[in-house]
Amino acid sequence: MQYEVELKFRLKTSEAIYDTIAKMGEGWKEPVEQIDSYFKHPVRDFAQTDEALRIRSVGDENRITYKGPVIDKQVKTRQEIEVLFAAGNSNREQVATILTTLGFEEVRVVKKKRSIALLLFDNFKMEIAFDKVEGLGTFLEIETLADDTTRQQAQEAVLNFAAKLQLNKPEKRSYLCMLLEQE
Secondary structure, eight states, X not given: OOEEEEEEEEOSOOHHHXXXXXXXXXXXXXXXXXXXXXXXXXXXXXXXXXXXXXXXXXTTEEEEEEEXXXXXXXXXXXXXXXXXXXXXXXXXXXXXXXXXXXXXXXXXXXXXXXEEEEEEETTEEEEEEEEEETTXXXXXXXXXXXXXXXXXXXXXXXXHHHHHTTOOOOOOXXXXXXXXXXX
């Protein structure tokens, strides 16, 4: 089973961290806009089970992602299943229509500008995301992938990387949760 292992931090000032990370890896990729549409299950309350189902679009690229319940609260760790599907807005709308026809309901759209830096740390490929989320502000996500045999080491690597950046107050809520709390 594949797991997403991540920590997220709200940034008040970001320039120093941005520059530090740029020097540690291959630098930052060009920012992209991500549009995430989140759906609620017709029977199960994803807010209670801590699951998520979303359609993400980046330019013409579309993917659907299921995130399982969080299995570790210190470092957000959960199963993630992601499938790329046909490009274009009409295909995005068709997949959304399939979901709503099955009883799913769109909850909220989350829009953000994301820059990504990739680097190797403690033998794990880290994806560092610098996010400017509409309605929320600026965040830094530290993420890696693990399986059952490497999950614990991945969690330690993410914690160690955060400590190296002197980040010590992770934001446990998802962007979706934070936006819904504002409504």
